[in-house]
Amino acid sequence: MSASDCRNCLGDIIRTMTPEYFTGKHGGRVFGVRCNFRFETYAFFSGAPLLQLSGPPPAANITAKDSTKLDDIQTVDSLLFDISTLRAATDNFSETNKLGEGGFGSVYKGVLSEGLEIAVKRLALGSGQGLEELKTELVLVANLQHKNLVRLIGVCLEQNEKLLVYEYLPNRSLDTILFDSQKNKDLDWGKRLKIVNGVARGLQYLHEESQLKIVHRDLKPSNVLLDFDYNPKISDFGLAKLFDMDQSQGVTSHIAGTYGYMAPEYAMRGQYSVKSDVFSLGVLILEIITGRKNSSSFGTSEESVDLLSLVWEHWSMGTIEEMLDPLLVRRAPQDQMVKLVNIGLLCVQDSPADRPTMSSVNVMLSSNTVSLQAPSRPTFCIQDMEGDLEGSSDAYPRAFQSTSKSKATASPNEVSLTELEPR
Numbered sequence: 015m016s017a018s019d020c021r022n023c024l025g026d027i028i029r030t031m032t033p034e035y036f037t038g039k040h041g042g043r044v045f046g047v048r049c050n051f052r053f054e055t056y057a058f059f060s061g062a063p064l065l066q067l068s069g070p071p072p073a074a075n076i077t078a079k080d081s082t083k084l085d086d087i088q089t090v091d092s093l094l095f096d097i098s099t100l101r102a103a104t105d106n107f108s109e110t111n112k113l114g115e116g117g118f119g120s121v122y123k124g125v126l127s128e129g130l131e132i133a134v135k136r137l138a139l140g141s142g143q144g145l146e147e148l149k150t151e152l153v154l155v156a157n158l159q160h161k162n163l164v165r166l167i168g169v170c171l172e173q174n175e176k177l178l179v180y181e182y183l184p185n186r187s188l189d190t191i192l193f194d195s196q197k198n199k200d201l202d203w204g205k206r207l208k209i210v211n212g213v214a215r216g217l218q219y220l221h222e223e224s225q226l227k228i229v230h231r232d233l234k235p236s237n238v239l240l241d242f243d244y245n246p247k248i249s250d251f252g253l254a255k256l257f258d259m260d261q262s263q264g265v266t267s268h269i270a271g272t273y274g275y276m277a278p279e280y281a282m283r284g285q286y287s288v289k290s291d292v293f294s295l296g297v298l299i300l301e302i303i304t305g306r307k308n309s310s311s312f313g314t315s316e317e318s319v320d321l322l323s324l325v326w327e328h329w330s331m332g333t334i335e336e337m338l339d340p341l342l343v344r345r346a347p348q349d350q351m352v353k354l355v356n357i358g359l360l361c362v363q364d365s366p367a368d369r370p371t372m373s374s375v376n377v378m379l380s381s382n383t384v385s386l387q388a389p390s391r392p393t394f395c396i397q398d399m400e401g402d403l404e405g406s407s408d409a410y411p412r413a414f415q416s417t418s419k420s421k422a423t424a425s426p427n428e429v430s431l432t433e434l435e436p437r
Contacts, residue, residue, distance in 0.1 A: 027051040056225040097172040131182035162216030164249040185240035203346030205244045212246040218372035221288040233294035289366035296361025305339035359389035
């Protein structure tokens with residue numbers, strides 16, 4: 015193909031990028047018969063060009079700041095909200111509009127003047143989530159486009175307030191339904207499978223398909239939001255870590271995350287990677303299929319065991335059906351439920367190398383012909399400790415137990431702990 019023919023073909027493709035499809039987007043692609051055109055806010059092609067044209071046409075001259083450098087949050091003009099707008103939308107953050115409360119602050123439902131429903135995350139003044147975490151979450155979520163990731167609408171930094179504005183999801187978070195003895199009846203097999211598949215696709219996008227590898231580091235049921243049709247969306251990227259595409263893992267001395275979902279290498283040695291999220295997904299899958307929290311103990315107080323150990327015990331004895339949520343038994347395909355348990359156990363293997371990648375997980379979930387590997391016993395378990403959690407009536411969080419001692423700080427199931435560190 016000559017340079018002029020290539021230019022004409024490219025020009026035809028660019029002209030199909032009408033404002034109807036691409037206005038306000040962070041990236042896009044048009045596929046032609048012999049070539050395609052793509053634009054992003056980051057460098058996505060690292061190879062050498064086969065043909066060097068004399069310069070981009072005016073329509074393709076797209077510039078943007080590098081979103082990975084965490085530029086000043088105030089430069090994102092299109093995302094800024096006035097405090098007055100959000101006060102009016104939430105009835106001045108009234109208790110009747112409060113959707114929930116977590117370690118970083120409260121979340122309120124709001125309605126903008128044009129009728130758009132929103133969820134406003136109001137960070138507490140003494141919140142562990144500082145400006146750097148806020149910047150991380152803003153920059154990350156604003157530049158991520160996937161149907162299984164929550165959509166960030168805007169931000170407000172006025173009058174000492176730190177507010178993040180998200181799309182409103184009517185079914186709220188997974189934990190409010192899955193672990194509620196009445197609401198969990200709404201989670202039939204089809205919905206649970208949809209939630210597992212959606213979260214897995216969202217993680218694959220973060221790990222393998224977005225502009226950088228992104229480790230979420232705090233995947234748990236309360237960070238999986240559900241829309242009207244129970245489609246899941248991963249939320250809360252305040253603890254997320256960015257990787258270059260050729261980077262495989264990082265190490266931190268400040269452990270941040272949620273008790274019950276941390277991978278052993280992260281909780282004990284501060285090593286995190288995409289396989290850390292895979293471990294958290296494994297816990298989530300086992301919770302969804304059993305209807306039980308990993309942070310709950312089972313059995314007598316003298317001989318309590320955690321969910322992973324209990325699932326393994328029944329798996330190895332061939333009695334796994336006794337661990338499945340009674341709401342699913344006789345209402346869901348037995349082989350499919352057992353398959354999900356198998357995948358969950360593969361995800362919580364002690365060694366990161368033994369856990370599958372997210373693309374492999376999605377292949378296993380979507381295929382009925384792929385042979386699943388037999389999992390090994392997950393030895394990273396939890397045991398009770400005496401004492402009370404300060405400021406809470408709940409029992410003190412049980413400590414992670416393994417062959418080496420952990421100095422990691424953990425938190426109860428619904429609270430995230432954060433320590434600030436340079437990024």
